[in-house]
Amino acid sequence: MTSLFEYAPAPESRSIVDIAPSYGLFVDGEFVDGSGEPMKTVNPATEEVLSEIAVGTEADVDRAVKAARRAHTRVWGPMRPADRGKYLFRIARILQERAREFAVLESLDNGKPIRESRDVDVPLAAAHFFYHAGWADKLSYAGLGPDPRPHGVAGQVIPWNFPLLMLAWKVAPALATGNTVVLKPAETTPLSALLFAEVCRQADLPPGVVNVVTGAGETGRAVVEHDDVDKVAFTGSTEVGRSIARAVAGTRKALTLELGGKAANIVFDDAPIDQAVEGIVRGIFFNQGHVCCAGSRLLVQESVHDEVIASLQRRIGTLRVGDPLDKNTDIGAINSAEQLARIRELSEIGEAEGAHRWQPACELPDRGFWFPPTVFTDVSPAHRIARDEVFGPVLSVLTFRTPDEAVAKANNTTYGLSAGIWTEKGSRILAIADRLRAGVVWANTFNQFDPTSPFGGYKQSGYGREGGRHGLAAYLKESAR
Amino acid sequence: MSDRLAVRKTYKLYVNGAFPRSESGRTYEVADARGAFLANAAWASRKDARDAVVAARAAFGRWSRATAYNRGQVLYRVAEVMEGRHAQFCEEVAAGEGLSSGRARAVVDAAIDRWVWYAGWTDKLAAVLGSANPVAGPFFDFSLPEPTGVVAVLAPQRSSLLGLVSVLAPVLAGGNTAVVVTSHRRPLPAVTLGEVLATSDVPGGVVNLLTGDAGEIGPWLAEHDDVDAVDLTGAPADRALELERLAAGSIKRVLRPPAEEPDWTADPGTSRMTRFLETKTVWHPKGV
Numbered sequence: 001m002t003s004l005f006e007y008a009p010a011p012e013s014r015s016i017v018d019i020a021p022s023y024g025l026f027v028d029g030e031f032v033d034g035s036g037e038p039m040k041t042v043n044p045a046t047e048e049v050l051s052e053i054a055v056g057t058e059a060d061v062d063r064a065v066k067a068a069r070r071a072h073t074r075v076w077g078p079m080r081p082a083d084r085g086k087y088l089f090r091i092a093r094i095l096q097e098r099a100r101e102f103a104v105l106e107s108l109d110n111g112k113p114i115r116e117s118r119d120v121d122v123p124l125a126a127a128h129f130f131y132h133a134g135w136a137d138k139l140s141y142a143g144l145g146p147d148p149r150p151h152g153v154a155g156q157v158i159p160w161n162f163p164l165l166m167l168a169w170k171v172a173p174a175l176a177t178g179n180t181v182v183l184k185p186a187e188t189t190p191l192s193a194l195l196f197a198e199v200c201r202q203a204d205l206p207p208g209v210v211n212v213v214t215g216a217g218e219t220g221r222a223v224v225e226h227d228d229v230d231k232v233a234f235t236g237s238t239e240v241g242r243s244i245a246r247a248v249a250g251t252r253k254a255l256t257l258e259l260g261g262k263a264a265n266i267v268f269d270d271a272p273i274d275q276a277v278e279g280i281v282r283g284i285f286f287n288q289g290h291v292c293c294a295g296s297r298l299l300v301q302e303s304v305h306d307e308v309i310a311s312l313q314r315r316i317g318t319l320r321v322g323d324p325l326d327k328n329t330d331i332g333a334i335n336s337a338e339q340l341a342r343i344r345e346l347s348e349i350g351e352a353e354g355a356h357r358w359q360p361a362c363e364l365p366d367r368g369f370w371f372p373p374t375v376f377t378d379v380s381p382a383h384r385i386a387r388d389e390v391f392g393p394v395l396s397v398l399t400f401r402t403p404d405e406a407v408a409k410a411n412n413t414t415y416g417l418s419a420g421i422w423t424e425k426g427s428r429i430l431a432i433a434d435r436l437r438a439g440v441v442w443a444n445t446f447n448q449f450d451p452t453s454p455f456g457g458y459k460q461s462g463y464g465r466e467g468g469r470h471g472l473a474a475y476l477k478e479s480a481r
Numbered sequence: 482m483s484d485r486l487a488v489r490k491t492y493k494l495y496v497n498g499a500f501p502r503s504e505s506g507r508t509y510e511v512a513d514a515r516g517a518f519l520a521n522a523a524w525a526s527r528k529d530a531r532d533a534v535v536a537a538r539a540a541f542g543r544w545s546r547a548t549a550y551n552r553g554q555v556l557y558r559v560a561e562v563m564e565g566r567h568a569q570f571c572e573e574v575a576a577g578e579g580l581s582s583g584r585a586r587a588v589v590d591a592a593i594d595r596w597v598w599y600a601g602w603t604d605k606l607a608a609v610l611g612s613a614n615p616v617a618g619p620f621f622d623f624s625l626p627e628p629t630g631v632v633a634v635l636a637p638q639r640s641s642l643l644g645l646v647s648v649l650a651p652v653l654a655g656g657n658t659a660v661v662v663t664s665h666r667r668p669l670p671a672v673t674l675g676e677v678l679a680t681s682d683v684p685g686g687v688v689n690l691l692t693g694d695a696g697e698i699g700p701w702l703a704e705h706d707d708v709d710a711v712d713l714t715g716a717p718a719d720r721a722l723e724l725e726r727l728a729a730g731s732i733k734r735v736l737r738p739p740a741e742e743p744d745w746t747a748d749p750g751t752s753r754m755t756r757f758l759e760t761k762t763v764w765h766p767k768g769v
Contacts, residue, residue: 127617143609143610238732241732242729242730242732243729245728245729245732246726246729249722249725249726249728249729249735250721250722250725250726257732259732414731426765429765430763430765433761433763434546438761439759439760439761439762440761440762440763440764441761441762441763441764442764443763443764443765443766444766445620445764445766448616448618448620448764450614450616450617450618450622452614452615452616452617452622453614453616453622453624453762453764454612454614454624454760454762455762456760458629458759458761459630459709459732460731460732461732462732463732463734463759465760468612468614468624468762469612470612470624470760473755478750478752480750
């Protein structure tokens with residue numbers, strides 16, 4: 001299909017961000033050199049090198065943990081809870097003030113459309129700090145006993161799909177509950193965490209309360225395995241989650257994991273089709289499908305299958321793939337060459353196993369990492385594309401006849417992070433939601449997030465919650481009544 | 482004194498609502514605290530453990546979807562039926578744990594009362610642990626506790642009845658089903674508890690009791706892909722690390738073993754229930 005409308009490019013200016021040619025680690029309130037061989041972070045839309053990033057070794061992580069321990073013992077732990085809260089309020093405000101800068105930087109480093117970084121990632125990150133700020137002096141009301149205590153030093157390892165937002169999900173509750181933090185951002189998206197370090201300085205946050213140690217897997221391992229880390233929080237793949245659970249086995253460390261997903265998005269025949277199609281698109285193409293809770297398995301009631309697919313294809317034909325900084329862009333760049341290779345591989349396996357691949361005619365830029373929005377029909381539950389997390393803009397379509405069959409197919413996965421239900425019938429929403437083994441169920445919507453709303457998985461999608469009163473439990477030790 | 486020869490009881494496993502012997506044909510001698518022979522108990526094997534997991538999985542749907550009121554009544558019924566067998570439990574606890582009859586009576590009383598405590602929790606959990614979440618959008622957003630699934634429980638080694646009830650009842654109150662490896666040296670009260678459960682409206686398969694060696698069966702349960710969580714309270718100290726590592730393979734929820742066996746008479750709190758509960762958040766749209 002040819003493009004319905006021609007748009008003039010509407011690029012957001014990148015002059016608002018000032019990316020340094022190189023960055024150090026943020027330890028004890030200072031930027032310091034890393035001991036490892038520095039790495040480069042690239043703009044996935046152009047393959048242009050954005051900056052050179054320090055790599056933390058075991059020794060660097062040890063310095064960061066020591067700084068965090070000191071800050072916890074001397075400053076952050078003894079501080080009046082209301083004052084801890086005020087620091088978080090300050091951080092929330094600075095994030096709002098510098099929102100445009102963060103949004104552009106995030107889109108440059110990650111490849112996500114500016115529309116999303118501007119309207120979702122950054123405002124939600126600020127909201128998380130604002131929400132948790134208020135908890136700091138109300139923890140005795142959190143249902144964890146009259147005097148719940150922080151663990152101490154939290155080691156946090158976050159993914160590349162929502163670099164700043166995942167930082168906020170981790171750092172805000174940790175600080176509000178009185179823990180100090182050693183954060184390891186993702187290898188391919190360190191820049192917004194380093195800008196956040198600058199925000200901490202602007203907020204006059206005491207040194208050592210937040211430490212950012214950049215690097216790849218080895219750096220993350222050093223954080224997780226450090227003896228003086230009391231709590232480990234990880235968001236990422238189930239594979240790495242398993243190895244982290246093994247690594248903390250037999251220690252005193254508390255652990256929460258937010259891992260992969262293969263969410264079912266269930267469309268019943270009475271659903272408002274146009275609205276459902278918007279939700280399907282939001283479910284799988286939001287953030288290029290780099291979303292652990294993406295609605296990557298579409299379960300359509302057989303009687304409306306053809307209508308839904310036709311409408312979906314028409315809608316996908318209008319999606320604009322390209323420059324992440326263009327305000328008209330719907331789908332940006334795939335985050336890395338490695339991820340692109342995985343998406344290609346699984347898509348090829350999908351075809352080889354007999355599913356039918358559909359992609360709209362769309363021009364992709366010459367440079368950078370790109371994958372067009374893709375729909376697989378004739379998918380069977382045994383296919384790899386119906387079972388493995390693709391983590392890309394690839395939708396697998398399956399059908400069902402009865403609600404029981406929909407539930408059985410939706411639950412037929414080792415994951416259990418999220419699910420969607422599309423129907424006009426409120427009673428059906430609640431009945432189906434009851435039977436889905438998933439931590440978050442969206443009805444007639446998808447991919448909604450809010451700091452007040454607990455998020456996290458069942459089964460191999462991990463354990464622990466982020467957000468809401470439930471999320472505090474991950475960072476506090478219950479006190480006896 | 483009557484000269485009637487007593488009819489002795491055969492101590493078997495409790496799996497899927499029935500009382501099978503171990504498929505392995507193995508038994509082991511159980512002695513009282515002074516070393517005198519008490520009984521031959523069934524020595525559960527890997528196959529028995531796998532059968533128990535199948536039964537627990539099959540029972541999960543019905544038990545987890547039972548109303549909280551119904552689950553509460555069933556657990557209360559367990560207390561009622563236990564009360565009727567009070568003397569038998571006292572005798573077995575006294576023999577196995579080497580307690581005076583007065584101490585044994587206190588232990589049995591506490592075990593029965595523990596069922597009553599948890600029976601009263603089933604229909605409070607959602608109110609205490611759930612929430613309505615004030616999201617910034619047109620949604621009714623709520624979070625509720627739901628059971629984790631099939632929980633493998635390595636029961637305490639010393640406290641053969643009160644300890645057992647203290648780890649089992651919270652798993653059931655939340656709506657989970659259980660595969661329990663009982664105290665190795667003191668398994669007899671567990672077998673009698675199985676007989677109580679079988680006559681207390683607890684659906685078959687909801688609780689499965691395996692007498693045997695936690696060190697032997699524990700690894701099979703810890704790495705079983707259809708087990709969702711493990712309680713390592715009664716794990717042998719030198720095996721706990723291995724068991725937790727095995728459990729990581731399918732991201733099981735793990736309750737680590739305490740440094741030493743806790744005082745089971747203390748206030749149980751809610752943490753044993755919350756450990757085996759998931760939080761489900763539902764976003765329901767608002768609109769006219």
